[in-house]
Amino acid sequence: MTQLENVTVQAQANVYFDGKCVSHTVLLADGTRKTVGVVLAAALTFGTEAPETMEVVGGSCRVRLAGSEDWTEYAEGSSFDVPANSSFDIEVDERFDYICSYG
């Protein structure tokens, strides 16, 4: 099971899209911020500010980056990058557990 060690976790959750996406913020020892989260069955569009790397730690999803017409499926163990100030469409059939890194 994927885990992040020697970190600080913020107890208040981040809730998006009426709870279709819930995450908790994690601070690494060096101050780097990540989030661990889950997207439940849904079709959503997320915007980015910083560039993001989404690492799939459970389940799967289909992703279409802004400006692309192609959907790509990502399963556990894979990851995808999203540019800064962009967006991506995501479709989840069951659930998609992730670690999101920024910048």
Add this chain to the structure above:
Amino acid sequence: MTQLENVTVQAQANVYFDGKCVSHTVLLADGTRKTVGVVLAAALTFGTEAPETMEVVGGSCRVRLAGSEDWTEYAEGSSFDVPANSSFDIEVDERFDYICSYG
């Protein structure tokens, strides 16, 4: 903001009641397990195995312990205890962020 420091966080979420409750498991340095989670607007019944202490770190809830007829409201900064092998009814109007400790 309440946070847990020097911990390990498991990246896969715990999802209950179709996502009305989502938590992440946290391991303290001494091996103690806690969960940080959120309950969204819902009326639910949770069962316990180990005794639980629920610390309200955001939002509020109303709770009725098994065997009681009384509902008690808990707001941020308060906590409630649930015996082992028991259950409690919980009503949340907006959201209820918690840290759950076991045993």
